[in-house]
Amino acid sequence: MPGGTRTWEDVTHPEDRDHVRETIYDHVDRDDSFTVDYRIVRADGSTKWIQERGRATRDADGAPVWIDGTFADIDELRRVQEERERFVVERARAEADQRALEEKNAELLEVAAMKDSFVASVSHELRTPLTSIRGYLELVLQGEVGALNEEQVGFLSVVDRNADRLLHVIDDLLFVAQVEADRISIEREPVDLGDLAREGVEAARPAAESKEVSLVVDVGDGPHLVGDRARLAQVVDNLVSNAIKFTPSGGRIEVSAYAPNGTAILEVADTGIGIPADEQRRLFERFYRTKAASDGAIPGTGLGLSITKAIAEAHGGSISVSSEEGAGTTFRVELPLVSRADLSDREGAAT
Amino acid sequence: MTVQERVVPLVLVADDDPDIRALVTFRLEKAGYDVVQAADGEEALQLARERTPDLAVLDVMMPRLTGDEVTRQIRADEGTSAIPVILLTARVQEADVARGFEAGADDYIKKPFSPQELRARVQAILGRR
Numbered sequence: 001m002p003g004g005t006r007t008w009e010d011v012t013h014p015e016d017r018d019h020v021r022e023t024i025y026d027h028v029d030r031d032d033s034f035t036v037d038y039r040i041v042r043a044d045g046s047t048k049w050i051q052e053r054g055r056a057t058r059d060a061d062g063a064p065v066w067i068d069g070t071f072a073d074i075d076e077l078r079r080v081q082e083e084r085e086r087f088v089v090e091r092a093r094a095e096a097d098q099r100a101l102e103e104k105n106a107e108l109l110e111v112a113a114m115k116d117s118f119v120a121s122v123s124h125e126l127r128t129p130l131t132s133i134r135g136y137l138e139l140v141l142q143g144e145v146g147a148l149n150e151e152q153v154g155f156l157s158v159v160d161r162n163a164d165r166l167l168h169v170i171d172d173l174l175f176v177a178q179v180e181a182d183r184i185s186i187e188r189e190p191v192d193l194g195d196l197a198r199e200g201v202e203a204a205r206p207a208a209e210s211k212e213v214s215l216v217v218d219v220g221d222g223p224h225l226v227g228d229r230a231r232l233a234q235v236v237d238n239l240v241s242n243a244i245k246f247t248p249s250g251g252r253i254e255v256s257a258y259a260p261n262g263t264a265i266l267e268v269a270d271t272g273i274g275i276p277a278d279e280q281r282r283l284f285e286r287f288y289r290t291k292a293a294s295d296g297a298i299p300g301t302g303l304g305l306s307i308t309k310a311i312a313e314a315h316g317g318s319i320s321v322s323s324e325e326g327a328g329t330t331f332r333v334e335l336p337l338v339s340r341a342d343l344s345d346r347e348g349a350a351t
Numbered sequence: 352m353t354v355q356e357r358v359v360p361l362v363l364v365a366d367d368d369p370d371i372r373a374l375v376t377f378r379l380e381k382a383g384y385d386v387v388q389a390a391d392g393e394e395a396l397q398l399a400r401e402r403t404p405d406l407a408v409l410d411v412m413m414p415r416l417t418g419d420e421v422t423r424q425i426r427a428d429e430g431t432s433a434i435p436v437i438l439l440t441a442r443v444q445e446a447d448v449a450r451g452f453e454a455g456a457d458d459y460i461k462k463p464f465s466p467q468e469l470r471a472r473v474q475a476i477l478g479r480r
Contacts, residue, residue: 120447124412124441127462127463128368128371128441128462130462130463131368131371131374131441131462131463131464132368132371132374133463134465135371135374135463135465135466136370136374138465138466138467139377139378139466142467144377144381167463
């Protein structure tokens, strides 16, 4: 750099040189004024945006002699512009993301609606033939179309029992589908958990007696809570029928219900075969069956405990198990005396 | 024949499933009622208007007109608005039951139902008249 002077070439940012030169030559050729933005490199190596405006001054023959012009510092302006461009790009991206989310949401809603209508139509298609099967059986078994002999009654009772079992499986599957679709609805009515326990035990007594398992119920008055009576009865039935299935004859099952401190507790304790520790944490998974259940060909779909858990949770409660192999198992359901559903209802009423 | 002249109560039974229709008809006729049958919602509505039954037992999921809709139209028409309605529903969600009551149904029975239970519900409604 002779004499320390920096030429135009030195000052102009290498990436901008070509287009600046082209712009100026182009406009000079057309005898036009030009405006061009470019970066200059300062002595300390930093860059700065400038804007050059100019026009060639010509001699008498019309040949360009020099360029008259101005330089403006547009560094700040440029920075603001870049920021704005960045902002515009970002906003466009955010809007695209938003649209994608909305589309996804609409898709999910559609899937949920399809699932709902699928569940509704499956429910209808399965229940309609079962209505006829059970209804006509009832007429025949009640002797409405003539007397039956003992064997006919026996055989038709088997059909009836199995239709009943089929209905329970259908109900369980539909319930699981509802839980999965987050569509489980819980009634809010006053429930005496003690009464439910007593009724559940009485309903299960024939099964317990035929297996020679003693069934004891230890409940006083209550606990009284707000919840879904039919669903909570299902909890009692599921736990008691499980206990009967997995307790060998001579064993004992005790059902208790109490409310020690603002929480209703239902316990079903048996002296059955117990559940190995590694299987205990999988018990509440849908369709999970313990090795003892499948090896022993004990009937069941593996849905009962997952349903029981879903019902407890829908009431704002929980279920837990403690078990020792060969000694027995205790299931414990804890339910708030005032259910979450009841609370949210009150909140709704207050607003 | 008008309602007042009838000795035996007339029940309208509407279900698109012929087996269920026959089952309900058999049970109710055995219990001493006259039964008129419809295979879809429009037929049910037409029969309700022509015959003014003492009670209508309507399936919810029927072709042409749903049981809910038939109920609504029965309620809306002065000539039929007093007919009690029992809905038969194979759907189990609370919302479905609520829709039936909103339409103006007096009772609902879940499928599968026991014919004996149906008869008891019918008697409960007709007996109180």
